[in-house]
Amino acid sequence: MREERWPLERDVLFRPDRLKYVRRVIKDEACVFCKTREMGVALESLCLYQSSHSMIILNKFPYNSGHVLVLPQRHVGEMLDLSMEEYTDLHVTLRKAVEAVTKVYSPGGLNLGMNLGAVAGAGIPAHLHYHVVPRWAGDLNFFPLVAETKTVIENLETSFERLLTYLKPALARENERTS
Template sequence: MEQVFAPWRIEWVERDGDSGGCPFCELPDRDADRESRIVARSEHAFCLLNNAPYNPGHAMVIPYRHTGSYPDLDDEALLDHSRLVQRTLAAIDDGLDPDGANTGMNLGDSAGGSIDDHLHTHVVPRWQGDTNFMPVVSDTKVIVEAIDDTYDHLHDAFAAQDGVRDPGPDEAIVIE
C-alpha cells in the first residue's frame, strides 16, 4: 500500500458536525471562510479550495443554490458563476503563475464526482511537467505546496482585482 504523508488533512478528518448534509451548502454558512477554504464570494457563487487537490491551487466555483442540474441555474446565477470562474482563473494566473489550466464539471453520478447533487466547476492550474514519473510509475501525486499557503496566494491575487472588497485575511474576498 502506498502511503502519503499529508498532515494538513487531519483538520478535515477530525472536523466537527458532519451532519450528512451537503458540504457546499454548509461551508458558506459557517462564518469561517479561511478554515473552510473559501477564498472569494460573489452574489450567487463562491470559490473554494479543493481539500483533495489535483494540483496546488485546485479550486472549485460553486453556486449557492443547491442543484446538480446546470439548466436549473437562472440567467443571473449562471452569469455570476461564469464570471467567478473567470476571476478565479485570473487569480490563479496572478497568484500561482501556472502554464495553463483545466476547467470542468462532473455532472451526474456516473460522471465521477464525489458530490453530484450540487454542481461545481473545477479550476485546476497546470504546469509543464506536473504529470511526471510519480503518478505514472508509482501511482502517487505530489502536492508541492500546503493548502494554507495556496489560500494566501489566491486571497492576495483576488484582493488585487478591480471591484472587490477585502474584509481581511481570514475572510473571503467579496466580489461586488
C-alpha cells in the same frame, strides 16, 4: 446541536409551509458545499470568495497547488436549474478564479471542468461545481514512480493565503456592491 436545528414535527403537521424548511435543513446538513457557504470566507471553510450567487473555494484534496472549485451558492445539481442570473454570475466568478490562479501560480496551462452527475464522475453530484486545475509540464504524471520529478503540492494554508491576497480587493468591491 443537530436536534436544536431540527424543526419540530408539530410545526410540520400544523404548518405545511414548514416542509420546505425541513427539506432545506436536510440538504444543508448533508452538503459540505452548503456548509462552506454558511461559514463564509475563512481558512476554516477554505472559501476564498463569495459573489451574490457564487463562490470560489480551495479544493481540500487538490490535484495540484492552486486547485480551486467554482460553484453556485444555491444547492443545485443540474446546470439547467440555475436561473440565468445565477448562471451568468457563476461564469463571471469562474473567470475571476482563472485570473487569480493564473496570476498567483503562473501555470503552463489550466484544466477547467465540471462533472455533472455521479455517472459523469462528480464526487458531490447534488451541488454542481467547476474544477480549475493549474497545470505544469510534467506534472500529474500517470506513472509518478517512474517519472523523474514528482509534483509537490504546497499546503492548503499557503495556497489559501496566496489566493486570498489576490482576491481580497475583488471581494471587498463585491461586498460593497451587495451591502
